[in-house]
Amino acid sequence: MRxxxxxxxRLIRVGGELLDHEEPSRLSLREIARRxxxxxGAPRRxxxxxxxxxxxxxxxxFTELTTRVTAALAGAxxxxxxxxxxxxxxxxxxxxxxxxxxELMLRHDLLESGHLGLRDASLPLFRLLxxxxxxxxxxxxxxxxxxxxxxxxxxxxxxxxxxxGSLPLATDATDPSALLDATLKAHLGPAA
Amino acid sequence: MRxxxxxxxRLIRVGGELLDHEEPSRLSLREIARRxxxxxGAPRRxxxxxxxxxxxxxxxxFTELTTRVTAALAGAxxxxxxxxxxxxxxxxxxxxxxxxxxELMLRHDLLESGHLGLRDASLPLFRLLxxxxxxxxxxxxxxxxxxxxxxxxxxxxxxxxxxxGSLPLATDATDPSALLDATLKAHLGPAA
DNA sequence: GAGTCGGCGTAGACAGTGTCTACTGCGTCC
DNA sequence: GGACGCAGTAGACACTGTCTACGCCGACTC
Numbered sequence: 001m002r003x004x005x006x007x008x009x010r011l012i013r014v015g016g017e018l019l020d021h022e023e024p025s026r027l028s029l030r031e032i033a034r035r036x037x038x039x040x041g042a043p044r045r046x047x048x049x050x051x052x053x054x055x056x057x058x059x060x061x062f063t064e065l066t067t068r069v070t071a072a073l074a075g076a077x078x079x080x081x082x083x084x085x086x087x088x089x090x091x092x093x094x095x096x097x098x099x100x101x102x103e104l105m106l107r108h109d110l111l112e113s114g115h116l117g118l119r120d121a122s123l124p125l126f127r128l129l130x131x132x133x134x135x136x137x138x139x140x141x142x143x144x145x146x147x148x149x150x151x152x153x154x155x156x157x158x159x160x161x162x163x164x165g166s167l168p169l170a171t172d173a174t175d176p177s178a179l180l181d182a183t184l185k186a187h188l189g190p191a192a
Numbered sequence: 193m194r195x196x197x198x199x200x201x202r203l204i205r206v207g208g209e210l211l212d213h214e215e216p217s218r219l220s221l222r223e224i225a226r227r228x229x230x231x232x233g234a235p236r237r238x239x240x241x242x243x244x245x246x247x248x249x250x251x252x253x254f255t256e257l258t259t260r261v262t263a264a265l266a267g268a269x270x271x272x273x274x275x276x277x278x279x280x281x282x283x284x285x286x287x288x289x290x291x292x293x294x295e296l297m298l299r300h301d302l303l304e305s306g307h308l309g310l311r312d313a314s315l316p317l318f319r320l321l322x323x324x325x326x327x328x329x330x331x332x333x334x335x336x337x338x339x340x341x342x343x344x345x346x347x348x349x350x351x352x353x354x355x356x357g358s359l360p361l362a363t364d365a366t367d368p369s370a371l372l373d374a375t376l377k378a379h380l381g382p383a384a
Numbered sequence: 385g386a387g388t389c390g391g392c393g394t395a396g397a398c399a400g401t402g403t404c405t406a407c408t409g410c411g412t413c414c
Numbered sequence: 415g416g417a418c419g420c421a422g423t424a425g426a427c428a429c430t431g432t433c434t435a436c437g438c439c440g441a442c443t444c
Contacts, residue, residue, distance in 0.1 A: 126358075154346040387442105
């Protein structure tokens with residue numbers, strides 16, 4: 001419990017911390033309130049509903065992921081292709097280390113109930129990827145946003161199916177880097 | 193309520209039907225029991241826990257998807273590349289029309305709690321895809337299971353991000369076929 | 385300085401949930 | 415005909431999200 005943070009920020013932080021040891025579906029409003037040291041009715045002043053609190057935590061996750069990515073890119077400059085590889089690694093690593101947050105971030109049922117701004121929260125990252133793709137692939141066809149979209153979907157799919165255990169089972173791979181390499185090569189062409 | 197089916201099958205069927213109009217997280221054990229015309233304690237004889245019933249419904253979804261795919265492939269024979277495209281379209285269509293089922297099928301928290309056989313349920317489909325990829329891409333490198341794995345992940349990612357609404361927003365596309373084409377071209381090379 | 389007010393959080397109620405347990409029909413055998 | 419075992423019932427329990435009425439306490443006004 002930090003002194004200079006309001007209850008609103010504390011609830012988001014505590015909820016995120018609980019997600020490091022608990023599944024999203026077990027993350028109850030009352031438990032967050034207990035850990036934050038307030039009564040079960042207190043969150044209601046800031047988050048009218050359980051879903052809105054969860055969505056705020058998920059948004060927080062997107063900003064953390066975006067921060068991680070931009071920090072990694074700033075720390076390891078290179079050609080666009082190498083930067084895309086860095087982005088992908090950070091993405092995978094985030095899903096592995098902040099597993100609960102990552103799962104929460106892609107729960108449809110949370111995202112769709114009202115316009116909670118979650119799609120928008122993921123856009124900066126996608127824009128970043130689109131820019132890198134445009135630099136790495138100067139060809140006009142297919143357009144960069146299509147390539148970036150499929151690449152993003154591929155990265156997302158690998159991350160999800162890997163952490164879930166299906167890809168290790170199906171491909172006999174021991175780590176996802178072979179899949180990642182294949183993905184980059186497929187969408188961006190062979191490395192320079 | 194069909195005459196010749198036991199309660200176990202009825203629960204799975206009713207649960208699947210409810211998913212056509214309800215989100216997976218709202219699919220309560222008691223509601224399924226009510227719709228099946230039994231008391232709330234009845235399912236316990238066949239499914240000791242709520243998760244086990246949900247997992248059975250998800251497994252049922254995988255077999256339905258596999259059935260749809262194999263039927264479509266049998267009805268439209270062609271070269272392996274065209275069959276992969278058919279498989280992809282059926283996959284996307286399944287996610288769109290049986291939305292709740294599809295979401296349920298990829299809920300980590302259900303899959304990981306114990307060995308409920310859900311990963312295994314998705315394997316036949318993956319094997320089918322791997323075979324088609326091996327036929328469509330005779331080159332030994334990278335191995336077919338790696339290509340199939342990344343292709344599967346890509347298909348999965350496109351499906352999920354599309355139904356969720358992120359891809360339409362990010363790519364300005366009005367239907368996912370452009371992304372699908374780009375995916376096939378990226379992983380399998382240009383069409384013959 | 386006393387009094388009022390409004391924002392912030394408390395506390396209790398309510399319907400609904402998943403799970404557990406004791407029980408009741410009821411068909412099937414010996 | 416009676417014992418048995420299976421399938422489903424019914425009630426209890428702790429817990430959940432939401433709603434409502436209620437206090438506290440600092441700030442602002444006259």
